[in-house]
Amino acid sequence: MNATNKYRILIWIIVILVATNLSTIGSFYYHRMTEAEAPEAKQGDQNAIPGEQRTRFFRDQLNLNAEQLDQFREINRAFNRTARNIETNLAQLREDLIRELGTQNPDSARLNQMATEVGNNHRELKQVTTTFYLDMKKICTAEQQSKLHEIFQSMLNKDNQVNLPRPGNQGGRWRNQ
Numbered sequence: 287m288n289a290t291n292k293y294r295i296l297i298w299i300i301v302i303l304v305a306t307n308l309s310t311i312g313s314f315y316y317h318r319m320t321e322a323e324a325p326e327a328k329q330g331d332q333n334a335i336p337g338e339q340r341t342r343f344f345r346d347q348l349n350l351n352a353e354q355l356d357q358f359r360e361i362n363r364a365f366n367r368t369a370r371n372i373e374t375n376l377a378q379l380r381e382d383l384i385r386e387l388g389t390q391n392p393d394s395a396r397l398n399q400m401a402t403e404v405g406n407n408h409r410e411l412k413q414v415t416t417t418f419y420l421d422m423k424k425i426c427t428a429e430q431q432s433k434l435h436e437i438f439q440s441m442l443n444k445d446n447q448v449n450l451p452r453p454g455n456q457g458g459r460w461r462n463q
Contacts, residue, residue, distance in 0.1 A: 344422075347437060348430045357425045365418040372411045379404050 341362065345355055383400045386392050419438060423431050 344437075348426060348433055350430070354425050358422065361418060361421045361425075365414060368414045369411060369418075372407050372414065376404060376407045376411075379407065 341355070341359060344350065344358055344362075348354075350358060379400055383397065383404070386396055386400065419434070422434055426434055
């Protein structure tokens with residue numbers, strides 16, 4: 287084999303190795319980026335609405351005009367205040383319930399009372415959510431009402447409980463404990 291052929295073969299081997307390395311690096315980078323985006327995509331699939339962006343979400347989804355948006359903000363503030371208080375009460379009741387169950391001799395009467403309070407809080411939360419929905423429905427057109435119904439239907443979890451945004455949850459999922 288003469289020197290020219292050896293030189294050409296070496297050039298082609300180098301070109302193939304460079305192409306292979308570049309494709310390996312590109313593939314690695316692509317998979318790394320898609321894996322980083324996967325959790326964000328899953329949250330989107332779960333119809334999550336970030337608590338900080340709920341106004342924008344409803345404005346965009348329902349195509350609310352300026353007057354409707356002002357009314358929505360009032361309805362939303364009232365709902366948030368009440369719902370968060372109820373959720374705080376529920377969290378405290380759950381802690382008290384677990385604490386009582388962990389005592390040496392749990393008081394059945396106290397446990398029954400706490401269970402009743404948990405049930406009352408859940409009922410109140412459902413009523414507040416219903417009021418929020420009906421108030422929203424009043425300010426919406428027929429087309430917007432249909433979309434509102436779809437939004438609420440998508441927020442129902444497997445136990446038919448509407449998930450609420452947790453305070454301070456900026457990227458967050460709607461949760462119900």
